[in-house]
Amino acid sequence: MKIAVCIKRVPDSETRVKIAADGKSLDEAGGGVKFVLNPYDEFAVEEALRRKEKAGTGEVAVICLGPAAAQETIRTALAMGADRGVLLQTDKIPADPFETAKVIAAELKSTAWDLILFGRMAIDDYNTQVGSLVAELLGLPCVTAVSHLDIEGTKGVAEREIEGGIEVVDFPLPAVLTADKGLNEPRYPALKGIMAAKKKPLEVKPVQPGAGALEVVALTPPPDRKAGKIVGEGPGAVGELVRLLREEAKVL
Amino acid sequence: MTTLAVLEQRDGVLRKISHEVVTAAQRLGGGVEAVVCAAGAVQGADQAGKYGADKIVTLTNPAFAKYAPEACAQALADRAKQGGYRTIVFAASATGKDLAPRVAAKLGVAVAADITDLAADGGGVVVTRPVYAGKALLKVKVASQPAVLSLRPNVFTPVERPKAGAAETVAVTVPAGRVVVREIKAAPAGTLDVAEAQVIISGGRGLKEPANFKVLEELARAFGGQAAVGASRAVVDAGWRAHADQVGQTGKTVSPSLYIAVGISGAIQHLAGMRTSKVIVAINKDKDAPIFKVADYGVVGDLFEIVPKLTEEIRKLHG
Ligand SMILES: Cc1cc2nc3c(=O)[nH]c(=O)nc-3n(C[C@H](O)[C@H](O)[C@H](O)COP(=O)(O)OP(=O)(O)OC[C@H]3O[C@@H](n4cnc5c(N)ncnc54)[C@H](O)[C@@H]3O)c2cc1C
Numbered sequence: 001m002k003i004a005v006c007i008k009r010v011p012d013s014e015t016r017v018k019i020a021a022d023g024k025s026l027d028e029a030g031g032g033v034k035f036v037l038n039p040y041d042e043f044a045v046e047e048a049l050r051r052k053e054k055a056g057t058g059e060v061a062v063i064c065l066g067p068a069a070a071q072e073t074i075r076t077a078l079a080m081g082a083d084r085g086v087l088l089q090t091d092k093i094p095a096d097p098f099e100t101a102k103v104i105a106a107e108l109k110s111t112a113w114d115l116i117l118f119g120r121m122a123i124d125d126y127n128t129q130v131g132s133l134v135a136e137l138l139g140l141p142c143v144t145a146v147s148h149l150d151i152e153g154t155k156g157v158a159e160r161e162i163e164g165g166i167e168v169v170d171f172p173l174p175a176v177l178t179a180d181k182g183l184n185e186p187r188y189p190a191l192k193g194i195m196a197a198k199k200k201p202l203e204v205k206p207v208q209p210g211a212g213a214l215e216v217v218a219l220t221p222p223p224d225r226k227a228g229k230i231v232g233e234g235p236g237a238v239g240e241l242v243r244l245l246r247e248e249a250k251v252l
Numbered sequence: 253m254t255t256l257a258v259l260e261q262r263d264g265v266l267r268k269i270s271h272e273v274v275t276a277a278q279r280l281g282g283g284v285e286a287v288v289c290a291a292g293a294v295q296g297a298d299q300a301g302k303y304g305a306d307k308i309v310t311l312t313n314p315a316f317a318k319y320a321p322e323a324c325a326q327a328l329a330d331r332a333k334q335g336g337y338r339t340i341v342f343a344a345s346a347t348g349k350d351l352a353p354r355v356a357a358k359l360g361v362a363v364a365a366d367i368t369d370l371a372a373d374g375g376g377v378v379v380t381r382p383v384y385a386g387k388a389l390l391k392v393k394v395a396s397q398p399a400v401l402s403l404r405p406n407v408f409t410p411v412e413r414p415k416a417g418a419a420e421t422v423a424v425t426v427p428a429g430r431v432v433v434r435e436i437k438a439a440p441a442g443t444l445d446v447a448e449a450q451v452i453i454s455g456g457r458g459l460k461e462p463a464n465f466k467v468l469e470e471l472a473r474a475f476g477g478q479a480a481v482g483a484s485r486a487v488v489d490a491g492w493r494a495h496a497d498q499v500g501q502t503g504k505t506v507s508p509s510l511y512i513a514v515g516i517s518g519a520i521q522h523l524a525g526m527r528t529s530k531v532i533v534a535i536n537k538d539k540d541a542p543i544f545k546v547a548d549y550g551v552v553g554d555l556f557e558i559v560p561k562l563t564e565e566i567r568k569l570h571g
């Protein structure tokens with residue numbers, strides 16, 4: 001099995017969001033931002049490793065579009081067990097995910113992958129689409145938000161959560177899949193893996209994504225929720241809570 | 253210029269989220285054409301007129317009996333190209349999140365996804381989207397032709413603005429899909445999905461053990477079928493509740509009228525999924541729990557004493 005996994009370097013969700021002086025971006029330097037491998041991409045990497053282990057042969061390559069510092073993100077995936085990494089290096093990740101998709105698709109095009117895996121979404125921009133866009137650009141079948149997967153030969157069956165149920169989807173390989181939570185439990189890189197990762201091939205290719213058609217106007221803190229109140233303590237406060245929900249909030 | 257509002261149906265019945273799509277679309281001015289892919293007539297499709305659709309087009313093909321991602325994307329992209337719409341609006345529902353990028357890619361553009369606000373701006377559209385786990389709002393000018401948007405569910409409250417709603421049915425030819433929905437395993441009858449409920453009562457580790465969720469289920473029942481029971485990741489990972497019920501960054505994003513967090517501390521990843529709820533109530537024994545910072549109303553104390561009392565009071569209201 002030849003499997004590509006697209007991974008993104010994102011700020012840890014615990015990060016305190018400090019907005020840069022331009023009013024349009026995250027203050028990475030001043031804000032002391034900690035970066036991690038996008039959590040949904042961990043599910044994708046784990047799935048790729050399990051598929052390769054099951055097949056007994058193959059290759060897992062991880063591909064990341066990002067700044068030089070994203071080498072660290074790639075090393076994390078290599079430490080989990082991926083075989084090699086490609087950094088499509090650019091200082092600025094485009095605000096337009098279609099531009100990201102074009103660069104990634106161009107990199108993937110030259111190899112005959114059996115599977116190309118993505119995360120369901122990146123937890124920084126919440127775009128929820130790069131996998132689907134790449135699939136369309138490559139003309140490959142695509143199943144999104146996969147929480148369960150069976151593959152026999154070139155036939156796959158995936159499950160995805162929808163409102164009020166689970167959709168069971170048949171698809172042929174090669175295919176693009178985006179991973180949701182529930183697909184697997186990602187492994188932690190072991191010390192041995194971390195050591196081995198240092199010696200695995202990591203190719204750096206400078207790229208120049210287009211400007212795209214989405215222009216950031218402003219990045220702002222969310223409006224403060226109207227200061228809430230503690231209605232009281234214990235079951236004695238329930239009467240007052242219900243009164244407030246009816247008369248003040250008008251939700252009952 | 254006309255906006256194309258993409259409606260949703262399941263089993264031939266229009267999904268309520270479609271009203272939100274039409275409501276948002278008509279805010280851009282210039283008229284709304286609603287479109288839905290279906291195997292035949294869609295029950296409730298005429299409702300789109302009530303919320304502001306000038307025209308309602310049903311694209312029919314037998315393949316649309318179940319969600320057919322590739323066929324549906326092709327039919328919508330064809331329609332979009334013919335109509336030359338300035339903007340195409342989807343719901344960021346499970347289906348919309350899958351479908352919108354497929355259509356956008358066929359049109360050579362991206363989706364401005366999961367938006368919570370929108371406005372026409374000269375030749376383009378300016379949208380607002382929560383990013384960084386809801387800790388910031390990104391305002392983006394969408395200059396692509398067309399602008400493709402998806403709306404966070406439950407944010408655009410449907411507003412009635414009756415328009416002609418002229419119906420048109422067009423039989424379309426579509427390619428055979430490679431990705432085929434074989435079946436839908438439905439959740440047990442009577443359970444409302446958290447993504448669609450107007451009232452959500454979510455439980456966390458404070459519930460102590462899975463069986464205790466029955467106190468939340470009783471409260472949900474007291475709301476007479478409008479309420480769903482949600483969960484924090486801690487209890488989903490522990491296997492107490494299904495992942496479908498998880499609210500938060502790695503679960504569902506919800507914006508109900510009323511969100512009641514019970515025995516949930518309010519970690520940032522949980523808040524990411526529910527901070528756009530209209531009214532938030534927190535019940536927690538720790539008065540310093542972060543959930544109280546986003547709650548409109550808090551009650552400090554033991555949930556096992558407070559929730560049954562609340563259930564009793566709500567039952568009285570719903571008599
Ligand atoms: C990448 C990533 C993604 C994540 N995604 C999500 C997500 O999607 N959703 C999510 O929820 N979490 C998510 N988390 C986990 C999150 O960080 C928290 O660990 C989790 O939300 C905590 O769950 P909890 O509030 O139920 O448990 P705790 O934090 O343990 O809180 C339990 C609360 O119950 C209260 N309590 C205890 N007993 C009682 C009682 N008798 N009466 C009243 N109150 C009581 C306690 O005071 C406490 O505040 C994610 C974490 C990471 C790293």
Ligand SMILES: Nc1ncnc2c1ncn2[C@@H]1O[C@H](COP(=O)(O)O)[C@@H](O)[C@H]1O
Nearest residue numbers: 006007065118119121122127128129130
């Ligand atoms: N800059 C990037 N480099 C590599 N993969 C990416 C990048 N951005 C997004 N992806 C992939 O696309 C998925 C969805 O991202 P998004 O559409 O931005 O929410 C992520 O989980 C990654 O798998």
